[in-house]
């Protein structure tokens with residue numbers, strides 16, 4: 062959870078195409094248009110509802126299965142990757158492996174997680190020792206206990222992690238961040254219209270306190286519901302003092318550096334003492350506290366809350382984070398709330414899918430190394446490298462030709478662009494898992510060991526230089542990211558497949574899909590957050606006052622537009638919260654379109670194909686990435702918690718700002734897709 066990292070998030074396309082394995086010679090294929098006719102809904106005009114026109118066929122052909130809250134062309138791809146990982150993992154799980162080898166770890170992890178008989182017999186035994194420790198706590202033990210739980214991967218009250226120093230991006234320092242809300246976003250605790258969610262949450266907490274045996278242990282058996290209410294009251298106090306997610310978008314609001322001594326002096330001794338840092342094994346002279354007002358509020362909260370409630374809250378954190386890895390009773394109760402109530406899913410995903418995802422989390426680079434060896438062709442990396450270069454050129458041209466920036470700001474922007482680090486496919490240096498113990502004791506024990514291993518690794522970075530070779534996503538991930546502190550863009554092997562990237566398609570479609578993804582990540586370096594960082598990843602203002610003011614005016618057009626979009630009856634998109642992603646989509650489209658037009662001039666793009674001009678194919682390929690069906694509960698959840706706009710609006714709202722889109726589909730004043738030029742935002 063590196064808070065400063067911005068990612069593309071979710072994305073998608075239509076058919077699930079396996080990638081050729083590199084050792085098999087590939088037959089040359091006929092170049093395709095990249096547009097799949099069955100994805101379209103030709104009963105709707107592109108000038109009326111472009112999303113429905115471009116994706117309506119896909120949506121009709123891919124109804125939502127019960128295990129999904131949202132299912133899109135992007136999920137098809139992610140599931141394809143998952144099936145490939147399953148093949149690799151089950152082969153290893155069936156063979157005899159040398160003790161301590163990476164294969165033994167993968168095999169034991171998988172087999173233990175799939176042994177449902179053992180899981181049922183175990184019930185909640187695997188978490189009993191942790192619950193016992195909590196039950197026996199004295200007030201003075203709290204700082205040490207919080208540290209122990211953080212080392213176990215849970216974050217009661219707040220989180221601590223290593224990340225770059227905003228003033229010296231080549232060094233890692235410790236960051237303290239608000240955390241510990243069981244439902245997630247603070248709005249769930251504070252909005253009047255979320256009472257139903259809070260009621261369901263009370264039911265979950267009270268059930269789990271009983272099921273886990275904690276209420277018996279702590280002597281409140283029969284009064285679990287009352288205790289759940291007191292835990293909710295505690296979390297509500299935390300939520301009232303938590304900083305809103307839109308405020309956190311401004312990096313200057315989250316920089317409050319101090320020494321550990323100053324931090325300890327700021328905090329109540331019941332929360333932070335020297336023992337806290339000693340338990341974490343962290344010795345550092347600098348610490349950044351993201352939200353000091355929240356941390357100070359904890360001082361008061363800890364005073365007014367009975368210690369038995371604090372202990373029950375800690376126990377609840379352990380139970381909640383362990384539930385998916387215990388017996389069915391726990392898995393189901395957890396799914397009932399987090400899957401059904403919050404997201405509208407009807408049934409849980411099959412166990413093997415959950416387990417493969419978890420192996421991805423716990424042993425991600427180990428299976429990633431096998432994944433790229435089997436499924437990532439070298440040609441894909443070469444072609445992608447070229448595409449990134451073309452996009453870098455295009456953004457440079459657009460900055461040089463920009464009509465609203467002064468020469469000074471342009472120069473700084475170009476310097477930043479030239480300094481980008483580009484990562485494609487997979488890391489050059491792989492993570493070493495030799496210190497991680499995975500065995501056959503229990504599924505939860507393996508998860509806990511992995512969390513401890515990760516957290517110890519993260520803590521070991523504090524006070525040390527940032528490792529520029531490290532990746533923040535595994536190679537099999539269907540996603541991409543930009544990190545402002547390292548000024549790097551990264552495209553894992555998992556995303557370099559159709560519908561994003563098709564080796565056999567004409568490049569008009571590739572520019573519309575993966576080209577926009579590349580442009581999107583580049584633009585993050587210049588969105589409302591990224592523009593505050595310089596070429597070396599340090600927080601620094603490199604803008605003239607005038608240019609900064611114009612940027613804000615242009616960004617405000619996007620904010621206002623998205624704030625006016627009704628995503629569900631009476632519910633509106635959050636223009637401020639999604640601003641960075643919307644600027645990135647806007648810039649991504651413009652930059653990739655410029656690169657595409659250059660390729661067209663150079664004769665690299667075919668003329669009309671399947672009845673579509675190259676420009677039409679570009680925009681259809683862009684929309685195809687977002688084809689998806691989604692449940693209403695998930696629309697509401699994402700509107701609260703996802704900094705990306707919903708797929709429908711990443712198409713229909715974002716494209717309304719792109720002038721060439723109007724030309725490509727002859728959209729005229731009076732057409733529903735039309736938006737007046739003065740409302741369109743042109744930034745990058």
Ligand SMILES: [Zn+2]
Nearest residue numbers: 068069642645
């Ligand atoms: Zn993004």
